[in-house]
Amino acid sequence: MKSYLSPAGFKILAHRGSTQSGSVENTLEALQAAVDLGITYLETDVQATSDGVAVLFHDKDLSRIAGVRKRVSELSLNDLAALTHRGKPLVIPQLVDALKRFPKAKFNLDLKTAEAIAPTVLAIRSQDAFDRVLVSSFSGARRKAALEQLPGVATSPDALLVLSIWFAVRFTGQRLLGRLIGEVDVMQIPTNFGPIRFDDRKFIEALHRNSVLVHFWTINDVAEATRLKELGADGIVTDESKLMMSKFGV
Numbered sequence: 001m002k003s004y005l006s007p008a009g010f011k012i013l014a015h016r017g018s019t020q021s022g023s024v025e026n027t028l029e030a031l032q033a034a035v036d037l038g039i040t041y042l043e044t045d046v047q048a049t050s051d052g053v054a055v056l057f058h059d060k061d062l063s064r065i066a067g068v069r070k071r072v073s074e075l076s077l078n079d080l081a082a083l084t085h086r087g088k089p090l091v092i093p094q095l096v097d098a099l100k101r102f103p104k105a106k107f108n109l110d111l112k113t114a115e116a117i118a119p120t121v122l123a124i125r126s127q128d129a130f131d132r133v134l135v136s137s138f139s140g141a142r143r144k145a146a147l148e149q150l151p152g153v154a155t156s157p158d159a160l161l162v163l164s165i166w167f168a169v170r171f172t173g174q175r176l177l178g179r180l181i182g183e184v185d186v187m188q189i190p191t192n193f194g195p196i197r198f199d200d201r202k203f204i205e206a207l208h209r210n211s212v213l214v215h216f217w218t219i220n221d222v223a224e225a226t227r228l229k230e231l232g233a234d235g236i237v238t239d240e241s242k243l244m245m246s247k248f249g250v
Helices: 028-036 075-082 095-101 114-126 140-149 158-172 175-181 201-209 222-231 241-248
Strands: 011-015 041-048 054-056 106-110 132-137 184-187 211-214 235-238
Touching: 011 241, 028 095, 041 235, 054 095, 054 114, 054 241, 095 114, 106 114, 106 140, 106 211, 114 140, 132 140, 132 222, 140 158, 140 235, 140 241, 158 201, 158 222, 175 222, 201 211, 222 235, 222 241, 235 241
Parallel strands: 011 041, 011 235, 041 106, 106 132, 184 211, 211 235
Antiparallel strands: 041 054
């Protein structure tokens, strides 16, 4: 098990930080709120500004958060600094600043764009944060391009690889699974994709036999989190950080 995933135990990953107190998602305040609850794992998203800086932001454009119909990639870091959220200044943090501010936290980084790869790699290297980041993406090309520059960094599979792994477990046994799962450290998956169910004890056990952990997202109900834990899940990604820590936190 890579150091990113140790020590063993059921993990609570704060989805874009903790926003129950009113903090805007993916801001330093939201990340701080999660850390203040005792959460070690911070799930967040990375994009790049027009001047090539890695920042934490999820959406395709800024309309929901800042009321601006532009993408992060269309604005410079200085342009982002002028944005507001509900009439108050909005500070979209740089990845490097988040890594600096929370040196004991572990970051689950979802690369949202190809342009984010180079500045993300630079930020991780600048903070020597190789052991406390997991890099992934829904895009296999983005994920692989980042990992080529970050050897040894933990990863979870892209969407196509998730489906390939499920197919291998269901229909081919160990023959194909071993090849597919070689670079994967943890499966971070929903409970299902259409009719395909990932919340299956045999599926989880097959992954565990190959030293791969299993995290489910986005789980905001305690009963559902308990059910998944009893099936063998190793953690959940949640919007309900406080609630889940009260139930599962140590």
